Amino acid sequence: MIGPGAGARVMVATRPVDFRKGPDALAALIGAAYGGDPYSGVICVFRAKRADRIKLVWWDGTGLCLMAKRLESGGFKWPGIQDGVMRLTAAQLGALLEGLDWRRVHGGRRPIAPQNGELREDLAERDIVCALTRFARPLAIGLPPSEERALAHRHLDFYVNGLCARESRRFKS
Structure with missing residues (x-):
């Protein structure tokens, strides 16, 4: 936006x-x-x-x-x-x-507890709020509600896993 x-x-x-x-x-x-x-x-x-x-x-x-x-x-x-x-x-x-x-929604940068790995140091609660806002809303694509919820949860899990640092990945120049 x-x-x-x-x-x-x-x-x-x-x-x-x-x-x-x-x-x-x-x-x-x-x-x-x-x-x-x-x-x-x-x-x-x-x-x-x-x-x-x-x-x-x-x-x-x-x-x-x-x-x-x-x-x-x-x-x-x-x-x-x-x-x-x-x-x-x-x-x-x-x-x-x-x-x-x-x-x-409460302001401030409060670190959240790790889930399935360590969170990046710069990750805060507002990043998770952004993820929830972005992916957990109803998708409105014509699926039955249970399938919409399941798809939204898969998207949210994918996004949150991307926020977790499982290993350091660096691009080589």
């Missing part, structure tokens, strides 16, 4: 906004209503009245970026509607964008 970087700061407007607004109007709203600076690199997340739509606005150094997403089924897991903003980590934003419950 083309979008904001992994270490970005995230600000979520908890009250729904008019989704006819473009990036300039949303940037003005950030400054006027929420006291934020839309040109500081912070990612500003907006929701529509319907829980299945989301917009992100951020400054990438060359211009304002606008990303919009609509879920085909279900809805985003939003906090309660109230005035103000709340902060999310980049991992929580990733979960929110996938339609997952962002409250179950």
Whole structure:
């Protein structure tokens, strides 16, 4: 996905906004209503009245970026509607964008226990969250649910095994 970087700061407007607004109007709203600076690199997340739509606005150094997403089924897991903003980590934003419950994602780089071998030193819990987000979702390819789950588990096992360092493999030049 083309979008904001992994270490970005995230600000979520908890009250729904008019989704006819473009990036300039949303940037003005950030400054006027929420006291934020839309040109500081912070990612500003907006929701529509319907829980299945989301917009992100951020400054990438060359211009304002606008990303919009609509879920085909279900809805985003939003906090309660109230005035103000709340902060999310980049991992929580990733979960929110996938339609997952962002409250179950905790930030920080906490090493996880080895499974079937030693994990690389740079591997953290967020890598496993990424793997779960990427491979454990329903595949929606027309298979019966039990076969979809089995295929998703095989993909997830393959991905996690690739994260485990079984032996040092180096390319020879």
